[in-house]
Amino acid sequence: xxxxxxxxxxxxxxxxxxxxxxxxxxxxxxxxxxxxxxxxxxxxxxxxxxxxxxxxxxxxxxxxxxxxxxxxxxxxxxxxxxxxxxxxxxxxxxxxxxxxxxxxxxxxxxxxxxxxxxxxxxxxxxxxxxxxxxxxxxxxxxxxxxxxxxxxxxxxxxxxxxxxxxxxxxxxxxxxxxxxxxxxxxxxxxxxxxxxxxxxxxxxxxxxxxxxxxxxxxxxxxxxxxxxxxxxxxxxxxxxxxxxxxxxxxxxxxxxxxxxxxxxxxxxxxxxxxxxxxxxxxxxxxxxxxxxxxxxxxxxxxxxxxxxxxxxxxxxxxxxxxxxxxxxxxxxxxxxxxxxxxxxxxxxxxxxxxxxxxxxxxxxxxxxxxxxxxxxxxxxxxxxxxxxxxxxxxxxxxxxxxxxxxxxxxxxxxxxxxxxxxxxxxxxxxxxxxxxxxxxx
Ligand SMILES: Cc1cc2nc3c(=O)[nH]c(=O)nc-3n(C[C@H](O)[C@H](O)[C@H](O)COP(=O)(O)OP(=O)(O)OC[C@H]3O[C@@H](n4cnc5c(N)ncnc54)[C@H](O)[C@@H]3O)c2cc1C
Numbered sequence: 001x002x003x004x005x006x007x008x009x010x011x012x013x014x015x016x017x018x019x020x021x022x023x024x025x026x027x028x029x030x031x032x033x034x035x036x037x038x039x040x041x042x043x044x045x046x047x048x049x050x051x052x053x054x055x056x057x058x059x060x061x062x063x064x065x066x067x068x069x070x071x072x073x074x075x076x077x078x079x080x081x082x083x084x085x086x087x088x089x090x091x092x093x094x095x096x097x098x099x100x101x102x103x104x105x106x107x108x109x110x111x112x113x114x115x116x117x118x119x120x121x122x123x124x125x126x127x128x129x130x131x132x133x134x135x136x137x138x139x140x141x142x143x144x145x146x147x148x149x150x151x152x153x154x155x156x157x158x159x160x161x162x163x164x165x166x167x168x169x170x171x172x173x174x175x176x177x178x179x180x181x182x183x184x185x186x187x188x189x190x191x192x193x194x195x196x197x198x199x200x201x202x203x204x205x206x207x208x209x210x211x212x213x214x215x216x217x218x219x220x221x222x223x224x225x226x227x228x229x230x231x232x233x234x235x236x237x238x239x240x241x242x243x244x245x246x247x248x249x250x251x252x253x254x255x256x257x258x259x260x261x262x263x264x265x266x267x268x269x270x271x272x273x274x275x276x277x278x279x280x281x282x283x284x285x286x287x288x289x290x291x292x293x294x295x296x297x298x299x300x301x302x303x304x305x306x307x308x309x310x311x312x313x314x315x316x317x318x319x320x321x322x323x324x325x326x327x328x329x330x331x332x333x334x335x336x337x338x339x340x341x342x343x344x345x346x347x348x349x350x351x352x353x354x355x356x357x358x359x360x361x362x363x364x365x366x367x368x369x370x371x372x373x374x375x376x377x378x379x380x381x382x383x384x385x386x387x388x389x390x391x392x393x394x395x396x397x398x399x400x401x402x403x404x405x406x407x408x409x410x411x412x413x414x415x416x417x418x419x420x421x422x423x424x425x426x427x428x429x430x431x432x433x434x435x436x437x438x439x440x441x
Contacts, residue, residue, distance in 0.1 A: 002334060003238075003365040004162040005057045007050060008169060010179045014202050018044040018178070020209035020413060021198045023185040023221075026056040027399055028391050029213035030168040031406020034086065037177035039414055044205060045172055046198070048184035049331035052165025054215050056399060058238065058367035060260045060268050061161045062251060063400030065126050066101055066153035067117055071376050071424040072401060073124060078419050079404035083159060086403055090171040095160025095263040099250035104131075104140045104150040107255065111149040118151065128153050142248045142353055158251050160263040161399065168403075184327040186319065187224055188388060195387030199321050201328055209413050211389045213406075216370040217313045217327060218392035219282050224318060227384045230289040230430050231393055232282060233314065233368035234275035235304055237337035239345060240268045242362045245355040257348040259356070266362055269349040273297060273396070275369065276304030276338050282314030289373040289430060307335055308368065337366035371395040372430070379405055379425040381412045389413060390427060 022033040025047035033045040063083060065076045083096040105111050118128045129152045131139060136150035169179050188210060189197035197204045214221055219231035243265030250261045253272060260268045277283075283290065294301065308314065312326030313333055319325040342364055350357045372378060372393035381389040391409045398405065404419060411418040 003058045003363060005050065005053055006163045006166040008166050010181045012180070014180065014183070014200065014205060015044060015178060017206035018042050019207065020044075020211065021046060021185070021205055021207045022211045022213060023198065024212065024214035024217070025051040025165060025169060025179070025181070026054060026213060026215050027052065027165050027168070027402030028394065028405050029211065030165045030172065031403045032211050032213060032391060032409045033172045033177055033179070033406070034168050034175070035407045035410035036413065037172050037175035039410065041414075043172065043177040045169065045177060045179045046183050046185050046200060047179070047181045048327045050181055051169045051179070052161075053332045055367050055369065056165045056402070057161045058365055059161050059399045060238075060258065060270060061095070061158040061399065062101065062156070062260065063096065063159055064101055064153065064156040065121065066103065066128060066151060066156050067114065068397075069376055070120065072397070073121070073126070074420040075401050075404040075408065077126065078407070079401045080155065080157070082403035082407060086168060086171060090167060090174060092167045092170060094164045094167045096157060096164075098155055098157035099261075100152060100154045101156045101251045101253070102139055102150065102152055102249045103253045104136050104143070104147045105255065106148045108148065110255065114151045127155050139249070140252070142355055144354055158260055159399070163263070164399070164402075182331065184325060185221075186325050186327075187321050188385065190385065193386055195385060201324070209387050209389070211391060211409055211413070213391045213409075215392060216333060216368045218370070218390065219286075220313060220315045220326070222383075222390070223316060225385065229378065229390065229392070229427065230286045230373050231314070231370055232286055232290050233280070233308065233370045234277050234301060235308065235335050235338070235366050236270070236275045236369050236396075237341040237345070237364070237366045238268060238270045239342050239364040240266050240362045241356060241359045242266050244359040245353070248353055248355050254352060257345060257352050259349055259353060266359070267356065269345050269356070271341070271345050271348065273300045274341060275301055276341070277301050278304035278306070278308035280308045280314035281316040285316055293371065293373055293375065304338070311335070313368070333368055335366045335368060337364050369396045374429070377405065377425060378427045379408050379412075379422060380427045381409075383427045
């Protein structure tokens with residue numbers, strides 16, 4: 001069974017024009033469209049497959065400030081408040097709650113890294129509690145073993161990946177926006193160096209502002225226009241177990257495995273950052289940018305197969321605007337999970353939490369995680385074509401900050417005060433290699 005997803009009906013007809021078009025309905029695109037519609041803009045949200053069907057429904061659901069890179073911390077704090085605000089405004093549950101996140105470790109170096117982060121974060125006004133060995137052991141009682149230390153972040157939480165993006169899309173409709181599924185944007189029409197329309201598989205929409213929030217497809221889309229965006233993806237494999245395990249923490253991270261309670265009472269199981277690197281043309285062309293990141297994380301990466309190459313999402317071929325593109329051939333990027341990774345995850349999670357031994361596996365899936373060379377997204381309206389805004393490269397932690405990222409890109413488009421400083425999210429920072437700048441977390 002694949003990752004669960006709430007489905008919604010949307011119309012087939014395309015409007016002739018719009019104030020702005022958002023390409024890609026993951027958590028970032030739906031949030032951008034939501035804030036634009038809320039500001040009174042005539043917005044059209046285009047999705048080549050189903051809303052939220054790629055990374056945004058396949059993740060753990062963590063919405064965290066804990067261990068965030070300093071460049072993302074203000075955005076994650078704002079996003080936690082926006083999850084609450086959106087839920088109240090839309091009037092439907094997205095499974096968001098500040099249930100707190102628990103980190104446990106026996107590795108003194110890891111505990112020291114968390115302590116250093118905690119010192120910095122407390123200076124930023126974030127509540128984060130370092131746990132002594134006794135406290136960690138008490139909070140981690142469900143593991144049945146002693147721990148050397150840990151962290152408890154009481155104001156962080158989780159949301160339900162199967163419901164979040166579709167529910168926010170309902171919010172777009174509530175505020176007068178249009179949402180269209182099964183409709184790929186093939187390219188951008190330009191006039192005098194500025195956007196004047198979006199070419200879709202069903203015709204052209206006239207517009208002067210476009211957000212590209214296409215997740216793993218963003219670099220190949222920009223490549224068609226000669227805009228370089230260093231982006232590479234790794235394949236993460238993940239599974240969920242049925243409800244029935246009692247007394248487990250809502251969200252627990254350890255180096256062995258991480259578990260997250262799901263809305264149905266089951267748990268999502270995963271190993272942090274454990275992933276397969278499937279070669280693609282994009283990764284090969286962009287290799288020089290990604291050497292620092294892969295050098296830092298090579299212990300957790302293994303070489304995968306050809307499925308990413310065949311899926312075509314990181315192609316470096318030009319496509320024609322009047323013929324089906326790789327996006328229409330692959331409506332939903334649904335890679336095969338690694339059997340080895342799934343078996344190891346289940347074994348480690350059941351060793352960690354004996355309560356999981358009696359509950360059966362419910363679903364298994366994989367997803368490509370799109371990343372930038374420094375592990376921080378690009379949110380930028382100055383990428384070489386007037387009226388085109390990019391919000392992509394969320395590097396494995398974009399779900400929690402999706403609401404804020406969408407707000408930020410809407411701020412840029414509306415010319416209003418941004419909710420946080422955008423300078424650290426510029427595309428132009430990738431002029432040089434990122435040694436020493438790769439996010440630690
Ligand atoms: C296993 C795993 C665990 C993770 N855990 C967490 C976590 O706990 N917390 C966290 O914060 N983050 C987590 N992440 C990362 C998070 O899921 C992503 O960063 C986030 O979902 C990215 O959202 P997005 O909107 O940028 O991209 P996506 O969700 O991938 O959405 C992009 C959408 O654009 C569409 N699209 C692309 N091109 C076009 C086009 N030309 N026309 C029309 N549509 C197009 C695609 O079909 C897709 O639906 C995890 C990721 C994975 C894979």
